[in-house]
Amino acid sequence: MTNILLVDDEPALIAVLKPVLGAEGYSVATASGGAAALRMAEDIKPEVVLLDLGLPDIDGKDVIRALRATSAVPIIVISARHQEGEKIAALDNGADDYVNKPFEIGELMARIRAAIRRSSSLENAPSTYRSGPLEIDFQTRRVSLAGDTVKLSPKEYDLLRTLALSAGQVVTHKRLLAVGWGSDGADSQYLRVYIGLLRQKIEEDPSDPRLLVTEPGVGYRLASAN
Amino acid sequence: MTSRRPNAIARLLLARLHLDRDDMLRTAVVLALSAVIAFAVYPLGEVASALVFVLGITVAGALSGLASALIAALAAFLIYNFYLTEPALTFRIATGGDLAPLIVFNLCALVSGVLAGQLKDHAQAARSSNLQLHSLLALSRQLQSAIRLPDVVATVERAVHDILGAGAALFRFEGGELRSLAPALAEADWRAFAERIAAKAVPQGEGTLLGRLLKPANAPDAVLVIEPLRPGKITPAFIDAVANLVTLALERAALSEQITERQAVARAEQLKTALLASVSHDFRTPLTAISASASSLIAYGERFDPETSAGLLRGIVEECERLNRYTANLLEMSRLEAGGIAQPLQILGAAEMAAAALHRVRPRAGGRQMSLQAPAPDLLVAANAALFELVLINILDNAILYSDDDARVEIAITAEQGACRIDIADSGQGIPEAALRRVFERFYRAGRSEAAGRGNGLGLAIAKGFVEALGGTIEATLPGLDGRGTRITIRLPLAEAAQA
Incomplete structure (x- = not known):
């Protein structure tokens, strides 16, 4: 059974998430503050950490940094929609993903599944990605849409590969810029152009993307593999 | 020559x-x-x-x-x-x-x-210039303490009368028309004279009247009219000096008005920002709990045992109640902020209200012992019922929020010198001594404990606004019960209609 550490100072939220995550087959431990969370992370070695950014005792970013110092456990941040700065800082400090409050439980579950899949793929990297009509073979660098080969420039491929390796999870502008342009300080306008090109090639309707979605102000997310 | x-x-x-x-x-x-x-x-x-x-x-x-x-x-x-x-x-x-x-x-x-x-x-000459100097000094001293425009007008009238033994009036252009700033003194011929001064139709005096056109840099032009008892005793230079002082005072009054206005705007802006922050922070948590519970029930409803389902449903109801309370608090806050006395006032029994509030908070009180002590017959106060209940619930919620599950919370109502005294004391964590005064500020949350995140920082601010609007007092003291915790003491005037 997968261990989840739920860190939140809101009893109401814990009261909801604990039984629901339990019903989904996860074993849930809870902590209501950052210090308690760090202690419990040592003890129970969770496979996923759900972390509310607004903790009473320690800044969420410091909790993430402290967790990262000792483990690669996937961290999903729970935060308010308007706190882009906080979210980006959390992701920069090593969080893997985030979910906006208020969320539907399905959204949270998808994030947890994507995080678990990605952390296990770190040990044995997958050779393919498949979501709907889109297929990527990482060995041959072949991308196909409903069986037809899609021609991508090397930069487009690098970006898509990065997104696919974190499928279902957000990838920040910064990381994509580093992959495509070798510098995370590059102009994000380039990135927007390349994402547009990718959408032209892989989306059914590029103006209403389903596979490669925008996370406003933070980055992009490629649909989970199925 | x-x-x-x-x-x-x-x-x-x-x-x-x-x-x-x-x-x-x-x-x-x-x-x-x-x-x-x-x-x-x-x-x-x-x-x-x-x-x-x-x-x-x-x-x-x-x-x-x-x-x-x-x-x-x-x-x-x-x-x-x-x-x-x-x-x-x-x-x-x-x-x-x-x-x-x-x-x-x-x-x-x-x-x-x-x-x-x-x-x-x-x-x-020396004596007279000395006298004029003293007069100017006295006038300037008195004008110095006149900060608002009506004060300046009143000071000019009083000081000119006291110091020069002369009548004085100030007129000011408002919408292109010259109006007296002290309507009681707006004698028609003074006004006509002021208009001629403003139009530069007469030099600086006419008959027994002396006048000067004042041009404050940041305010509309004004006219100072003086009617000395002995015209010969007052030199034009002296009137000029008086006019300068009054101009300065008008400029200062205009400045202070602008500052006050700007401060009011800034305060309103601050309140708006704080309210928005409160909405985004305090509403999101209950909404998140409700959304997560409801979507869980939809997605996994049949997989939950009845107890889990009931728990989630109860949670939804509780969080809705909390949202409702936040909404009421925000609404009352902005209403009290607007200066309303929260009508309508009704004659209410203090103990009755306290009992009702206790009943409302008991479901979220856990294992805490909640008790009420009140004299018979009940003490009556005139207040807005909904707001009174909200205030009591806010204070009780604080007591619950900042205490452990086995704490005691006690409401004691006593008559005290024509006032109804309501003590709400708990044996919880208490408030840091330094924060005792600040807890009544809007959006102030004592400490940064786990509980602090759950309040919206409005409860006690509303309580203060409510109590003060009714002419009462509210204070927070230490300790509450059993040598720890907090005690909130409200004093409200007893209702006149004691038999109502």
Whole structure:
């Protein structure tokens, strides 16, 4: 059974998430503050950490940094929609993903599944990605849409590969810029152009993307593999 | 120029020819004394007597001015000629020598009289300018403490009256029209005069009225009208100085008005920001819990055991209740902020209200012991029922929020000197001593404990607004119960209709 550490100072939220995550087959431990969370992370070695950014005792970013110092456990941040700065800082400090409050439980579950899949793929990297009509073979660098080969420039491929390796999870502008342009300080306008090109090639309707979605102000997310 | 000089000298001399009774009396006394001494020294020779008269004339001139000196000189000459020159007891002007005393006496009188007069004038001028200086200082001091425009107007009227013994009024352009700033004093002819001053139709005065157009840099033009009791006593320069002071005061009043306005805008802006922050923070958590619970029930409903489902549903109801409370708090806050006294007022039983509030919070009180002590019959206060209940619930919620599950919370109601005293005490964590005063500020949350995140920082601010609107007081003290926790004490005036 997968261990989840739920860190939140809101009893109401814990009261909801604990039984629901339990019903989904996860074993849930809870902590209501950052210090308690760090202690419990040592003890129970969770496979996923759900972390509310607004903790009473320690800044969420410091909790993430402290967790990262000792483990690669996937961290999903729970935060308010308007706190882009906080979210980006959390992701920069090593969080893997985030979910906006208020969320539907399905959204949270998808994030947890994507995080678990990605952390296990770190040990044995997958050779393919498949979501709907889109297929990527990482060995041959072949991308196909409903069986037809899609021609991508090397930069487009690098970006898509990065997104696919974190499928279902957000990838920040910064990381994509580093992959495509070798510098995370590059102009994000380039990135927007390349994402547009990718959408032209892989989306059914590029103006209403389903596979490669925008996370406003933070980055992009490629649909989970199925 | 030269042709004017004799004229000028004549005017100077004429101006000195002022004489009143005191002057005459003094002159007579001096003359009499001189005569006595002149007779006494007569054996020493005519010249000695003449010198005594010269001295007397000089003294008379110095004491009483030119006119007295000239009178004294003439009188002295007559006495001297009649009694003291040979042949005695006759008037005789036979030789040039006989005329010499007359000329000398009069020259002496002229010089001493003019000099004395000038001295006096200088002294007078010094006194008067000193007085004006003092008046200006007093006016400036009084204007200094007038910060708002009505204060400036009132101060100008009062100070000008007290200091100058004059009537004064200020007019100001408002919408292109000159209006009196103190309508009570808006006499029609003053106003008409002010308009002529503003139009520069009359110089600076007309009849008994004096006026100045004031041009404050940051406020509409104004007109100062002064009606002195003795117009001659007030110089134009002095009125100019007064006008300058009033202009400065008007400028300061306009500045302070602008600052006050800006501060009000800033405060409103701050409140808006705080309210928005509160909405985004305090509403999101219950919404998240509700959303997660409801979507879980939809997605996994059949997989949950009945107890889990019921728990989630109960959670939804509780969080809805919490949202409702936040909404009510925000609404009441903005209403109290707008200065409303939260009508309608009803006669309410304090214990009854407390019991109702206890009933409402008990579901979220866990294992805490909640109790109520009240006298019989119930104490009555006039208040808005919904707001009163909200305030009591806010305070009780705080007690619950900041205490452990086994804590005690007690409401005690007592009569105290015409007031209804309500103590709500708990044996919880208490408030840091330094925060005792600040807990009544909007959006202030004591400490940064786990519980702090769950309040919205409005509860006690609303309680304060409510209590003060009703003429009561509220305070937070330490300790609450069992030597720990917090005690909130509310004092509300007892309702007049005690039998209602």
